[in-house]
Amino acid sequence: MPSHDFRKPRLFVDAALESGATVALVRDQSNYLGNVLRLSAGDGILVFNGRDGEWQASITGRKRPDGLEIATRTRLQDRLPELAYVFAPLKHARLDYMVQKAVEMGVSSLQPVLTRFTQVSRVNSERMRANVIEAAEQCGILGIADVAEPVAFDRFLDRRKSERLLVFCDEAADVANPLSALAGRKTNEGIDILIGPEGGFAEEERAMLLRQPNSLRLSLGPRILRADTAGVAALALVQAALGDWTAGPGR
Secondary structure, three states, rough: OOOOOOOOHHHHHHOOOOOOOEEOHHHHHHHHHHOOOOOOOOOOEEEEOOOOOEEEEEEEOOOOEEEEEEEEEEOOHHHOOOOOEEOOOOOOHHHHHHHHHHHHHOOOEEEEEEEEOOOOOOOHHHHHHHHHHHHHHHHHEEEEEEEEEOOEHHHHHHOOOOEEEEEOOOOOOOOOOOOHOOOOOOOOOOOOEEEEOOOOOOOOHHHHHHHOOOOEEEEOOOOOHHHHHHHHHHHHHHHHOOOOOOOOOOO
């Protein structure tokens, strides 16, 4: 993995990046650079847009930062693994935490699903995307994970590609060694990791999952985990057994 410069602030910008380009800052970005980080004209930061890699940039502006001058590229754009995090939404702070950790663990997309026992019926997609961007900025990640709108549980199963491996975590599973169960699975078309709600899957939902092609039902150990903890544990298992924590091709 290439070394990252964590001493410079990183900022996501939704604009094309190339040497000599100028990028206007929106109000929140100007406030963050000027009032939070206390930076001013001439100071250097790193910028990325999820498409063109990472670039060195200089802040412009008189009284406050209002733009960026793009200089040289510091890292080429990489590609996020085909790893989707599929989950029953949680409330506020715990949802923020879960989204941030999923991004840190390398997911390429986040798909909320509404199950029978899901406690949250509405999801703030803009807030989720803001958490995706913040996690990418802080952790040196170049790609921006997609944020999908919530769908009903059965609709997600109907629409998902059967070529992708579906890993769903279930406290009722009898798999004693999840790493062994994951070993050797084919993941050329990608992986969907499904975490259910705090109340668990309903019996009819569990039956639907067991009928899915190319699926694997996993236990996460002898303890009952909260949904946000289960997500981090499952992502760690998959990345260690099949993902870019292995010696194979990474991002």
